[in-house]
Amino acid sequence: MGRLAARTDRPPGAAQQGRSIARISRAIWSSLPFAAIARISRVIRRSPPFAAVRPAATAGRSLQLQDQRPPWSACGGALHRTLSTLGVVSQFRPPEIAAPLGAVSTDRMHLRRFEESDLDGLADVFSNAEVWRFPYGRAFTREETSQFLNAQLAEWEECGFGCWIAVLKSSEAPIGYVGLSVPMFLPEILPAVEVGWRFDPAVWGQGLAAEGARAALKEGFTTLGLTEICSLPQSVNPRSFRVCERIGMTFRHTVDCPPTDRRGGVEARMYTMSRDEWSALTTDN
16 A cells, blocks of 8 residues: 655656556466465565565664575566566565564554454454455455464564554454555555555444554654555545545555455555655644
């Protein structure tokens, strides 16, 4: 849901070529099962120069990026060539961050990293089909919730940031999640970081998504030092449009997200906010 930096060294005609290759890339990705895409995404995030070297113990040290060539043989030559042509190989690097994100408190929520012990509470929230209406149109099983939780734990470990589980202060109960992630499902927009959210319908309409998203934007621009963050709500999800607009993001264009084994292809709306825009907005307020 947000780009880290814009590429400025594209040769003439690269944009049109990139769009053509993007269509090919969608076809490749859509032909892969969900588990394979997840494995490839993990390889991409872990492999130099994509994977940042974590500071051993001292928070506050900048993460250093390795310059070695990633072991693309694990992904296959065709995917390597596709991602290379798209510019993903040369562009996608996790941001250099002063320190991994920590827990955050808003007026009404505790926002923290996921823990294995969150499975029961999260499974209860995800058992409501409305939570996953976009894009899946059904509830998550406990096994799917466990897979989601493991993916979140891995992203925090690999990137130093991710989505937080949202716990309501008044009840100490989990009500969903909100935070930052890398949209690996849409390689043509990388490098990017998106802000996203998903809450229990019992707390919809109370402004909690906007409250959590504002906290994520602040941490993304200040702690992580991102230059731009995006959001990618599905085009049939007006509730999320309103959240994007409420927190000051700007609609740019629509994007086609390739199908997976869990859903068909969907259209999303790209919203963005730059660090300068966020700074001006927070200064005015």
